[in-house]
Amino acid sequence: AQRVTQPEKLLSVFKGAPVELKCNYSYSGSPELFWYVQYSRQRLQLLLRHISRESIKGFTADLNKGETSFHLKKPFAQEEDSAMYYCALKAGGYQKVTFGTGTKLQVIP
Amino acid sequence: GAVVSQHPSWVICKSGTSVKIECRSLDFQATTMFWYRQFPKQSLMLMATSNEGSKATYEQGVEKDKFLINHASLTLSTLTVTSAHPEDSSFYICSARDPSGANEQYFGPGTRLTVT
Numbered sequence: 001a002q003r004v005t006q007p008e009k010l011l012s013v014f015k016g017a018p019v020e021l022k023c024n025y026s027y028s029g030s031p032e033l034f035w036y037v038q039y040s041r042q043r044l045q046l047l048l049r050h051i052s053r054e055s056i057k058g059f060t061a062d063l064n065k066g067e068t069s070f071h072l073k074k075p076f077a078q079e080e081d082s083a084m085y086y087c088a089l090k091a092g093g094y095q096k097v098t099f100g101t102g103t104k105l106q107v108i109p
Numbered sequence: 110g111a112v113v114s115q116h117p118s119w120v121i122c123k124s125g126t127s128v129k130i131e132c133r134s135l136d137f138q139a140t141t142m143f144w145y146r147q148f149p150k151q152s153l154m155l156m157a158t159s160n161e162g163s164k165a166t167y168e169q170g171v172e173k174d175k176f177l178i179n180h181a182s183l184t185l186s187t188l189t190v191t192s193a194h195p196e197d198s199s200f201y202i203c204s205a206r207d208p209s210g211a212n213e214q215y216f217g218p219g220t221r222l223t224v225t
Contacts, residue, residue, distance in 0.1 A: 009150075042218075043202075043216050043217065043218045043219065044153070044202070044204075044216040045216065046213060046214075086152065086153070096143075096155060096158065097143070097155070097214065098155070099152045099153045099154075100152060101151065101152040102151075102152050
């Protein structure tokens, strides 16, 4: 069975400080990992995926298979980054996506 | 990006009645749609996977007779909560997979169901 763990329910950082949202997963095969973001009163939307190796809004995430982690990072937090962030895993060829419990990022001005 | 809509956005119903929630992909054809449930301050829990023209696949613990899913067309899936009870009150979110391009899932805005 696949599982996604986000250990922090709330992460508060000051504007300009680095951000790291933790995500660990368990899955026996080769997973696809994603980060979704949900801004206040908006729908869930994809932020980035590990296979793209992209940086979106200054965020990056590297898949570490050895540590089974997919932490989300940003060097300098901005107020508009305040939102709910969900780490998600899609298992192999299946379309089922398993979500973590989410981390609320609060950027303090 | 692609757009997924849900209707209604908010519904209140009395205990014992049934409620239908619609999920539409507005600018793409979705062969697969997903229904999630989200309790306050908790994560999304997948309820079922809906494939156009076939029966939905329900996750373990989800009552298929209570949560009826119909995916009659490539742009519409419906979730009917039958004989609703207060414990069914929740936020229901659908997503639709766009088979073109990156095969991405797009989420609807959600429907808040309150059963009194």
